[in-house]
Amino acid sequence: MKLKVRRPVIRVPGFRFAGVACGIKQSGRRDVALIVSDVPATAVGVFTTNRVQAAPVRIGRERLRGGRVQVIVVNSGNANAFTGRAGLAAARSMTAVAARALGIDVRLVVPSSTGRIGVQLPREKLGRGILDAVAALAPGGFQSALDGIMTTDAFAKFGVDRVRLGRRDTTIAVLAKGAGMIAPNMATLLVYVLTDAAVTRPALRSALRAALPGSLNAIVVDGDMSTNDTVLVLANGVADNPPLTTSSRGYPAFAAAMAALLRRVARLVVKDGEGATRLVDIVVRGARTAREATRVADTIARSPLCKSAFCGGDPYAGRVVCAAGYSGARFDPDRIDVFLDDVPIVRRGIEVVGANERRANRVAARPEFTLTLDLHAGRATALRMASDLTVDYVRFNSDYRT
Amino acid sequence: MKLKVRRPVIRVPGFRFAGVACGIKQSGRRDVALIVSDVPATAVGVFTTNRVQAAPVRIGRERLRGGRVQVIVVNSGNANAFTGRAGLAAARSMTAVAARALGIDVRLVVPSSTGRIGVQLPREKLGRGILDAVAALAPGGFQSALDGIMTTDAFAKFGVDRVRLGRRDTTIAVLAKGAGMIAPNMATLLVYVLTDAAVTRPALRSALRAALPGSLNAIVVDGDMSTNDTVLVLANGVADNPPLTTSSRGYPAFAAAMAALLRRVARLVVKDGEGATRLVDIVVRGARTAREATRVADTIARSPLCKSAFCGGDPYAGRVVCAAGYSGARFDPDRIDVFLDDVPIVRRGIEVVGANERRANRVAARPEFTLTLDLHAGRATALRMASDLTVDYVRFNSDYRT
Numbered sequence: 001m002k003l004k005v006r007r008p009v010i011r012v013p014g015f016r017f018a019g020v021a022c023g024i025k026q027s028g029r030r031d032v033a034l035i036v037s038d039v040p041a042t043a044v045g046v047f048t049t050n051r052v053q054a055a056p057v058r059i060g061r062e063r064l065r066g067g068r069v070q071v072i073v074v075n076s077g078n079a080n081a082f083t084g085r086a087g088l089a090a091a092r093s094m095t096a097v098a099a100r101a102l103g104i105d106v107r108l109v110v111p112s113s114t115g116r117i118g119v120q121l122p123r124e125k126l127g128r129g130i131l132d133a134v135a136a137l138a139p140g141g142f143q144s145a146l147d148g149i150m151t152t153d154a155f156a157k158f159g160v161d162r163v164r165l166g167r168r169d170t171t172i173a174v175l176a177k178g179a180g181m182i183a184p185n186m187a188t189l190l191v192y193v194l195t196d197a198a199v200t201r202p203a204l205r206s207a208l209r210a211a212l213p214g215s216l217n218a219i220v221v222d223g224d225m226s227t228n229d230t231v232l233v234l235a236n237g238v239a240d241n242p243p244l245t246t247s248s249r250g251y252p253a254f255a256a257a258m259a260a261l262l263r264r265v266a267r268l269v270v271k272d273g274e275g276a277t278r279l280v281d282i283v284v285r286g287a288r289t290a291r292e293a294t295r296v297a298d299t300i301a302r303s304p305l306c307k308s309a310f311c312g313g314d315p316y317a318g319r320v321v322c323a324a325g326y327s328g329a330r331f332d333p334d335r336i337d338v339f340l341d342d343v344p345i346v347r348r349g350i351e352v353v354g355a356n357e358r359r360a361n362r363v364a365a366r367p368e369f370t371l372t373l374d375l376h377a378g379r380a381t382a383l384r385m386a387s388d389l390t391v392d393y394v395r396f397n398s399d400y401r402t
Numbered sequence: 403m404k405l406k407v408r409r410p411v412i413r414v415p416g417f418r419f420a421g422v423a424c425g426i427k428q429s430g431r432r433d434v435a436l437i438v439s440d441v442p443a444t445a446v447g448v449f450t451t452n453r454v455q456a457a458p459v460r461i462g463r464e465r466l467r468g469g470r471v472q473v474i475v476v477n478s479g480n481a482n483a484f485t486g487r488a489g490l491a492a493a494r495s496m497t498a499v500a501a502r503a504l505g506i507d508v509r510l511v512v513p514s515s516t517g518r519i520g521v522q523l524p525r526e527k528l529g530r531g532i533l534d535a536v537a538a539l540a541p542g543g544f545q546s547a548l549d550g551i552m553t554t555d556a557f558a559k560f561g562v563d564r565v566r567l568g569r570r571d572t573t574i575a576v577l578a579k580g581a582g583m584i585a586p587n588m589a590t591l592l593v594y595v596l597t598d599a600a601v602t603r604p605a606l607r608s609a610l611r612a613a614l615p616g617s618l619n620a621i622v623v624d625g626d627m628s629t630n631d632t633v634l635v636l637a638n639g640v641a642d643n644p645p646l647t648t649s650s651r652g653y654p655a656f657a658a659a660m661a662a663l664l665r666r667v668a669r670l671v672v673k674d675g676e677g678a679t680r681l682v683d684i685v686v687r688g689a690r691t692a693r694e695a696t697r698v699a700d701t702i703a704r705s706p707l708c709k710s711a712f713c714g715g716d717p718y719a720g721r722v723v724c725a726a727g728y729s730g731a732r733f734d735p736d737r738i739d740v741f742l743d744d745v746p747i748v749r750r751g752i753e754v755v756g757a758n759e760r761r762a763n764r765v766a767a768r769p770e771f772t773l774t775l776d777l778h779a780g781r782a783t784a785l786r787m788a789s790d791l792t793v794d795y796v797r798f799n800s801d802y803r804t
Contacts, residue, residue, distance in 0.1 A: 052727030053737040072447055082720055084736065119752035227724050304706065305799055312800030317520030322629050325454030325746070328615045333454040333485065337446030350486045351520035389706070390800075391793045397707055398714030398792075 010142040011161045012173045013126035013196040014038045014238030017141030019148030022129025024115070024122060026079035032129035033074040033148030034098065035175075035192060036137055041234035042198075043069035043238075044205045046212070048229035054081035055091040056111040057228060060093040061252055063095075063110050067201050069234055072109035072150050072192060072227070073098040073130060076177070080113040080121050090121040096379035098126045101134040109144035112230050113189050114177065118246040134395050140160045142175070149190050152396075157268040159261040163197065165250040168241040170259050175267040180273045189216060191231040191265060193258060197276040206246050207234050207255040213383075216276035219270050220301035220386045245288030266385065273387030274396050280310050282384040296373060300315035300384070315353045315360040317345040324373060331375040337355055339372040340364055368378035411546040412562045414573045415438045415598040416640030419543030421550030424480035424531025426517070426524060429535035435476040436500065436551030437577075439538055443509055443638035445471035446607045448614070450631035456483035457493040458513040458797065459630060462527040465512050469603050469733045471636055472510035474594060475500040475532060477578070482523050483516040483629040492523040494615050498518040499529045503536040514632050516579065517553050528674060544577070549590050550580075551579045554798075559661040559670040567652040570643040572599035574659050578667040591618060593633040593667060595660060600639030605656075608648050610635050614659035617668040622703035622788045635660075661770050668787065671777075675789030676798050684714050684786040688779055693786035694731035700776060701729035702786070709791035717762040719747045719756045724776060733777040742766055742775040 024031040044294050045064050047057050065067065073094055080087050091111045099106035112274060113121070135142070146156045157176040160167055178189040199207075208231070216231065235242070244251055282300050284298045287293035299308050303323045309316035317338055336347035340363040345353045353360050363369050411615065418438045426433040447466050449459050475496055493513045503510035532563070537786050538546070544777050548558045559578040580591040587666055595610075610633070618633065618778035639645070646653055672681050684702050689695035705725045711718035719740055726734060742765040748756045755762050765771050 050724065050727040051731075053724055078718075082751070083725055084673065084755060092600075115723060118755075227727060271472070302704075304795070307680045308796050308799035313797065314800075318481075321454055322452065322519060323628060325452040330694055331453065333484070349484070351484060352522075389796055393706070394710050394713065394791055394796055398661045398716075399712035 007143050007156055009140050009250060010173055012171045012194045014236045015194050016137040016139050017142065017145035018128055018133040018136035018138065019144030019146065020132045020136055022125045022132065024075060030144065030147040031075055032126065032133050033145040034130065034133040034137060035072040035145055035194065036102060037070050037234060037236040038238060039236055040068040040070045041202055041236035043067065043203050043232060043234050044201060045209055045230065045232040046208070048226055050227050051104060052082060052227050054079055054113060054228040055083060055087035056080055056113045057093065057209045059090065059091045060110045060112065060230060065216055068108060068208050069110050070104050070111050070230065071098055071102060072112065072232060072354045073078065074112040075121065075126055075129070076149055076191065077115040077393055078119055078121050079115050079228050080119045081117045083118065083120055086120055090123050093123055094126055094130060094179050097130045098134065102130055109126050110232060114149065114190055114228055117227065119319050140172070149175065151177065152179045153177050153399065154179065157265045157272070161257040161258045161261060163250065165197055165239070165241040165244060165254065168239045170195060170239040170241060172197065172261060174265055176260045176269065178269040179274050189229050189231065191216065191262070191271065193233040193261065195235045196237070196239040197235055197244060197254065198241050199235040199254070202236055203244050203246045204233055205250060207258045210255055211259035215259065215266040218383050219266050220384055233291060236353045255285070262346045270385045270387050271374060275392030276387035276388040277367070278310050279368045279392055280386050282324060282386055283372040284375065284382045285372065286375040287380040287382070288330055288378035289380065290380045293380040295327045296324045296329045296375070297382040297384040299323045299340070301386035303326050304389055307386065310388035311390045313365040315340055315345050315364045317351045319351055320371065321346060322371065324348050329375065331377040335376040337374040337376070341369050406795055407448050409545050409558060411542050412560065412575055413541050414575045414596045416638045417596050418539040418541050419547035420535040420538035420540065421543065421548065422531055422534045422538055423607050424527045424534065426477060426527060432546065433477055433479045434528065435541060435547040436532065436535040437474040437547055437596065437636040438504060439472050439636060440640065441638055442470040442472045443636060444603050444606055445469060445636050446610055446779045447632065448610070449635040450628055454484060454629050456481055456515060456630040457485060458482055458515045459632060460490065460510045461497065462514065462632060465509060468509055472503060472506050472509060472671065473500055473636060474512050474514065476514040476525065476592065478551055478553050479516060479517040479645045480515045480521055480523050481519045483519045484622060485520065485522055488522055492525050496528055496532060497526055497685040499532045501534055506519040512634060514562030514630070516551065516592055517628050521628065523779045525774035539737060544575070548577050551577065553579065554577050554676060556674050557582065559667045559674070560664045563658050563659040563663060563773050565598055565652065565659050567641070567643040567656065568647060570641045572641040572643060574595060574599065574663060576663045578669055578671065581670040581676050583718050591631050591633065593618065593664070595635040595663065597637045598639070599637055599646060599656065600641065600643050601637040601640065602655070605646050605653060606635055606637055609657040609660045609783050612657055614663045614688055615744045616785065617661065619665035620785050620787050621672050622670050622700070622786055663711065671785045672789050677792040678795030679769070679792055680712050680789050680790045680791035681770045682777040683792070685772055685786055686777065686784045688777040689782040689784070690732055690780035692782045692784065695746035695782040697729045698726045698731045698777070698786040699786040701725045703788035706791055709788065712790035713792045715743055715749050715767040717766050722773065722775065731777065733779040737778040739778070741775040745746065
């Protein structure tokens with residue numbers, strides 16, 4: 001679905017941004033983004049768990065070990081994945097160009113790339129683009145940088161919040177991109193969380209870990225896991241609050257703000273799922289174990305039959321129960337209940353759509369609704385946020401070569 | 403793809419067949435099939451492993467324990483799945499009606515149902531249909547029975563072969579249906595293998611077990627596993643050959659004929675995959691374990707991105723390697739080779755489509771081709787036969803309510 005999202009000017013104290021076009025995208029759109037902190041920022045991150053990892057992910061992992069990051073340099077239009085040694089050299093080179101132009105230690109620069117797989121980066125073009133981006137850096141450049149990280153995204157994904165920490169107002173903002181190759185445990189996502197708060201690394205890591213299960217790790221568009229997924233969190237401390245730890249009074253508010261922002265962009269990614277017309281929250285309750293709850297939610301979220309039915313706006317109880325049945329979870333099919341929002345469509349294993357047809361149809365036709373399964377087999381729960389599978393998804397992905 | 407398949411008259415000595423319409427299908431097409439052996443036949447079978455099992459599957463399992471089957475009674479248009487106790491009663495009732503009309507012990511009657519899930523069978527209609535089918539039974543009714551088991555199938559799936567056993571010519575034939583909900587380890591398949599050969603139950607079971615991995619257990623349309631999958635093998639012995647055991651001289655020929663027939667119908671099911679335009683044989687070599695080989699083949703066969711690319715006729719090396727990467731198999735991405743038929747598209751982890759573009763494009767545009775991955779990590783192999791994902795699949799499944 002195409003969402004009209006107003007794009008306000010967002011500033012995060014101590015950060016400058018730029019987004020420029022260097023010609024990697026044939027469309028001529030912005031394909032280079034630069035995010036620079038005035039001072040080295042405390043940093044944590046998570047990356048794709050795909051065995052095939054893009055060159056910038058491999059370099060980014062190394063750089064992040066130092067715990068401090070000052071520059072994020074991104075290109076879109078080319079993922080620099082599956083490009084061998086030349087790809088690693090290209091990823092290092094993009095950080096070196098940025099470091100030199102900015103006069104910043106290259107070990108504080110993290111690269112990201114997103115776009116087509118299996119094509120070498122055009123190093124010269126990109127080098128010129130990075131220099132242009134350095135020249136364009138500005139505190140108000142947030143939205144330009146956001147343009148520079150987008151690929152097949154139909155709209156920009158971002159958010160901002162303010163948190164009061166030790167008598168200081170601090171800002172926390174997120175820039176994200178992603179639409180296809182969205183599987184649980186990340187996705188083709190680039191997500192950058194930036195704050196001017198001073199936060200210790202353990203507190204930053206703890207807040208990120210707490211936020212992921214209900215946000216970026218719960219989303220499914222097509223179940224394909226990317227080679228390039230990257231989430232980085234940078235806290236530059238220029239707000240000058242007493243450094244936040246997990247036992248600080250302000251920590252819960254800070255962690256809640258980060259979780260809400262990540263949840264917001266996660267939902268936006270699903271809404272922008274390639275070809276998507278609906279966002280379905282799949283809630284599984286009453287499973288024997290958390291693992292089984294997740295398997296049921298995941299199986300439904302990935303099932304082409306269920307996803308096609310979501311698209312059709314039809315209360316498809318049979319397909320949902322069938323998918324739960326082959327998920328591997330242990331439950332008694334004669335006890336399962338299923339709801340669309342609050343409308344029962346299965347009670348104790350019997351389809352009851354008939355009795356509630358009008359209400360069920362009304363829910364299934366909504367752009368967002370919740371599908372709840374209660375297995376009555378235990379106490380574990382799981383959540384997945386899934387898009388539907390549409391004709392446009394297939395049309396798009398049978399034309400676009402990654 | 404729509405295949406023109408000539409439908410010859412097929413006879414299996416000692417078997418009679420019928421297919422009639424009783425009004426379950428709104429189209430008015432045949433929706434009842436009856437297969438009757440003149441004498442009780444030695445029987446083996448396999449059923450869906452979905453935890454949610456249709457009523458006829460539950461009854462069929464029970465009946466098969468006796469080791470002998472004389473009648474298969476099938477309805478299409480309604481799966482009698484997810485229908486609770488009333489569904490079990492309806493499945494028993496359909497066998498009782500057939501048994502009474504034929505004067506055959508009900509314990510020798512196995513029911514099957516296929517079609518919509520979650521709707522009670524119209525017992526009276528179906529009862530009348532079964533009586534009509536009994537009246538229509540004929541040795542030449544094979545193709546009518548085949549019509550009676552089809553649902554969304556675009557064409558009939560069947561095969562026949564002859565095997566010389568101990569100076570007797572024996573016949574082995576297969577009737578099958580299936581197009582959607584096709585996952586490895588069966589599918590929404592009803593498959594009936596019939597022979598007039600005399601075969602011991604262990605030999606029949608052994609031949610079936612040997613045939614499945616390369617046929618019905620290797621196919622993927624959408625990865626959704628049905629609640630109704632059933633494969634039955636009946637050997638009625640009227641050919642009067644010395645009963646075949648696994649050590650008989652004729653056993654290898656008999657087992658090979660069964661494997662070839664099941665492989666044939668498995669391929670036809672994939673070709674008839676809802677909306678399918680291509681059949682891709684996915685071969686994984688050089689995996690560390692059979693399980694990992696299967697995971698790689700399976701992940702590619704189910705990946706909406708890979709399947710959309712198959713549809714596009716594009717040499718999508720990146721997506722294939724990416725899917726292998728998140729499959730969970732252990733391999734070194736810098737050693738992987740990928741081929742389309744005999745055209746290399748990845749060599750030691752580097753995309754080489756460029757160098758072979760015209761040849762690779764030509765293969766990818768074929769209606770059938772082989773995608774081979776060599777992981778160079780061990781000696782295990784796996785095969786999946788997959789359809790592509792098309793606009794028509796989604797169109798169809800967002801309209802059709804199961």
